[in-house]
Amino acid sequence: MASVKIPEQKVILCGEYGVGKSSLFRRFAFNLFIPSSSKQSTLGLDHFNKEYKVGDRAIKLQLWDTGGMERVASITSSYYKFAEAAILVFSLDNAASFHVLSQHLLDIVTYAENAKIFLCGNKQDLEGSVPQVSTTDMESFCEQCHSLISATYKTSCKTGEGIEDMFLDVAHHLIESNQSRFQLQNFKRGSIKIHKFNEETNAESCSC
């Protein structure tokens, strides 16, 4: 068992089907990109922990993928529970995926009211010279949301551009603002995670 427990922060990906949430997840978890031609749909992607260091503080981002449930608008409210951060993802080559974000934002503030919210324009490599969604559009969206959005990013899962920077920055935000709050919460919550029973596995008891 680890001697000092590094706090895990649940980060969820939200946005329309096909904007590249699972690709962001794969980049985050395995630094892999699978082109759409050889990809069926989201299968077997759940969540993944990764440690970030900001100064002398360490934090574990626990990134969650939707599991494809957004396809027919049937994400469970459980998905949002305990989330400390939510990344709203849209595709820079698809204006519709941007305009529908207010609905996703509403879900986040309803089910994960304490989560910090970030905006991510993905598929930067497909942006082209006349972008479907401009930086100005992103800025005015943030203004309309009364500064609910903590930061905005542009990424490309294909080239890997901007992705590590984004997660590092999210980690930074969470460390800065949440430190005292989540310590208090963990202390108050006192709940149990049930794990494998000892008699069933004695080989690997370490879970982190």
Next chain:
Amino acid sequence: MDEEYDAVVLGTGLKECILSGMLSVSGKKVLHIDRNKYYGGESASITPLQDLFERFKAPPPDETIYCKGRDWNVDLIPKFLMANGSLVKLLIKTGVTRYLEFKSVEGSYVYKSGKIYKVPVDQKEALASDLMGMFEKRRFRNFLVFVQDFDENDPRTWKDIDPKRTTIQELYDKFGLDKNTQDFTGHALALYRDDDYLNTLATETIERIKLYSDSLARYGKSPYLYPLYGLGELPQGFARLSAIYGGTYMLDKPVDEIVLEGNKVMGVRSGSEVVRCKQVYCDPSYVTDRVKKTGQVIRCICLLDHPIPNIKDALSCQIIIPQKQVNRKSDIYVSQVSYTHQVAAKGWFIAMVSTTVETCDPENEIKPGIDLLGRIKQKFVTVSDYYEPINDGTESQIFISSSYDATTHFGTTCDDVLDIFLRGTGEHFDFSKVKLEGGDEEP
């Protein structure tokens, strides 16, 4: 919807979601539909509080009293998880436990002659309990020691009982336990709902008592666990498992007909669309002509602004009222959860009283339970029919779950699910097929 599926699952209650998860993990192509726009069907936790009041046609709750409606997640069917029981094992083996957080229920009580007592489970508690007289305590203690040591495979632990023949009544008599002690052993420890068990093999009751004490040993104060945000989190967890393995989810989708070809199912119709499938798995509400009513369950949801009296201000508890104590055939169950489980606003408690209906005045039947609660702010009563499928579904390939019974834990729920899975696929579920990409729990 114009694809063909191996299985269409109707209803997102806990049983259907577990089945959907197991089918998807087993490589089946699954479409999961619910006519409601929320997950959980009958086993949902209702939020916000306004929706609960609306459901029972009560005037909307006053936010100055009940605080924010979103702070509430009220279960329609109260149950707890046995810490060492089959549902927890299923959660662990499928990895669904990663989506949930639990709290241990703080106390387990039993009712005797109008008062409630802590349920004694080990020798020390048995000797300290004022539930029994001095001499009875010693007899009960000897009984517990025997139960703990008993091993069906080791004849030396049998003393002189015959595991294949001795009934539990004979075992009680052998230890000289009086009727009161038999009552709370059978009902508060072994969790039998009525006295039919007295003529069954002693070994079954011994197993149940062991499950209770093993569960208690796991997390302390009681053998029960309860998930944060309510029981509605359980079906959602299994739904996520199913989705991650390729299951498709559709909420808010009416189901108009199950289409047959001969005697066998060939599809499900919603409006003018028919989706083809080889099998259907569903709860009784989707197939009213293929189920029979075998009883009724009454459940009463009570909102309290204080904990139940006489449980030492516990934030959660279970109280069992054994049938004989109140001249009934089946037990009355009382459970309490609270704001500490994120199911109620700060300072609020949700108590549930439930039992199997025996008379034409069910509300009067649960009175002994209601009387334990103290002042009640708001009360919602439901009497629901209990349905069972009329056949095992192998001919029609329509596999129907039974309604949720009055029991307070999920033992019977898991039995039903595992049995349906076996009938539907012809095999037991292979847990080794669960391999989630990305999770870091299993290196």
